[in-house]
C-alpha cells in the first residue's frame with residue numbers, strides 16, 4: 001500500500017495550488033521538467049490532449065476557409081523592426097541567433113510570426129481577387145522572458161496556433177476578428193468545459209502593434225485569471241510597414257486590413273487547474289484521450305470468464321475512446337488509483353460476481369459516484385453519463401466564475417475584492433498610467449477585459465476619479 005500512496009498527490013489543491021498543480025501535471029504523465037532551463041517536455045498523454053485540440057480546431061478552421069501553412073522559425077532583425085510598436089513590445093523577450101557569417105544580419109527566434117508572414121503576403125496579395133487571405137500556422141514559439149518554468153503556463157518555448165488574415169475592408173476585418181474570438185470561446189466551452197469572459201483588452205494590455213485586441217479569460221480556483229486566447233484587429237499598420245497592397249474593385253491601389261489570432265498549450269494548464277482535484281487530474285469527456293477505462297477484477301479461478309467479458313465490453317463500446325487495462329503486473333487497486341490520477345472520466349469495473357449478474361459497476365471520476373449497470377444497457381448509459389459529466393463540469397466552473405465577479409463602487413471595495421481573490425468589475429477611465437498605478441497598489445491586479453456588453457456606464461473611474469469610459473474586469477492573473 002505504501003507504493004500506492006507514493007504515486008498520488010501529496011498536497012491539497014486548496015492548501016498549496018502551485019505545488020498541487022505541478023504534482024498533478026507531472027504525476028498524471030502530461031508533462032515533465034526539461035534539462036534546459038525554462039523549458040518543458042510534453043509527454044504522450046499531454047500531447048494526446050493537444051492533438052485533440054488541434055483536430056477540433058482544424059475542423060472548425062476548414063469550415064471557415066482558413067488553410068494551414070508553415071513559415072521559418074528565424075526572423076531577420078530588419079523584418080522585426082519594420083513595425084516600431086511591435087518591435088518595442090517584443091524586444092525584452094526576443095532570443096537572437098548570431099549568424100556564423102558576421103556580415104549577415106542577426107536572426108530572431110520567432111516570438112510571433114506577423115513579420116515573417118507578412119513579407120510573403122506582400123508578394124501574394126495583388127488584387128481584391130486574392131482576398132480574403134486566411135492562413136494558420138501550428139508551431140513552436142520562443143519567448144526568453146522567464147527562467148522558472150510553470151508547466152503549460154509559462155515557459156521559454158511553447159506550442160501554439162497563429163492565424164493571420166488579410167481583408168479588403170475594415171468592416172470585414174472587424175467581423176472576423178470577433179468571429180475567431182467566438183470560435184475560441186466555443187472551443188473552451190464545448191471541448192474543455194472551461195467558461196470564459198469575453199471582451200476587449202485595454203490600451204495598456206493590447207498586443208504590440210494592434211489596432212485593438214480581444215480576449216477570452218478563464219478564472220482559476222486560486223483567484224487568478226488565465227488568458228486563454230486573443231484575436232487582434234491589426235488595422236493597417238503592418239500592411240503599410242510590409243508594403244501589402246491590392247488593386248481594389250475600383251481600379252485603385254489600396255491598403256488592406258489585417259487580423260491575427262492565437263491560443264497555446266496554456267489551454268492545457270487552464271483545463272488542469274479548473275477541474276482537477278486532490279486525487280489528480282479530472283478530464284472532461286470531450287477532451288479526454290480515454291473516456292473510459294475497463295478494469296477487470298481478476299481472481300485465479302474466474303480469470304478466463306472475467307477477461308472474456310471485459311473484451312466483449314471493449315468491443316461493445318467501440319464508439320467511445322476506451323482502454324481495457326488487462327495488465328497482469330498491477331493489482332486492480334493500483335489501477336484504480338492510477339486512472340483516477342490520470343483523470344479518465346468513467347471507470348468500468350467488472351468482477352466475477354458482476355459477470356454472474358450480467359452487469360458492470362460504473363464509477364464517475366468527477367463525483368466518485370458508483371452504480372451497477374446491466375451490460376445490455378451499457379452503451380446507452382455510458383454515453384449518457386459522459387454527456388452528464390461534461391455538462392456538470394462546465395456548470396460547476398461557470399458557477400464559480402459567476403460567483404467570483406463583484407461589482408465594486410469604491411476604491412476600498414476594489415482593494416478588498418482583489419485581496420479576497422475575486423474579480424472586480426469596476427468603472428474605469430481606460431488610462432495607461434491609471435492602470436499602472438492600480439497594478440502597483442494592488443500587488444499585480446490588472447485589467448482582464450472590457451466586456452462587449454456595457455450597461456449604465458455613468459460615473460467616475462474607480463481609481464483616479466476621472467470620467468469613466470467603460471466597465472472593466474480586474475483581477476490578478478497568470
Ligand SMILES: [Zn+2]
Pocket residue numbers: 428429430431434435461462463464465466
Ligand atoms: Zn482612472
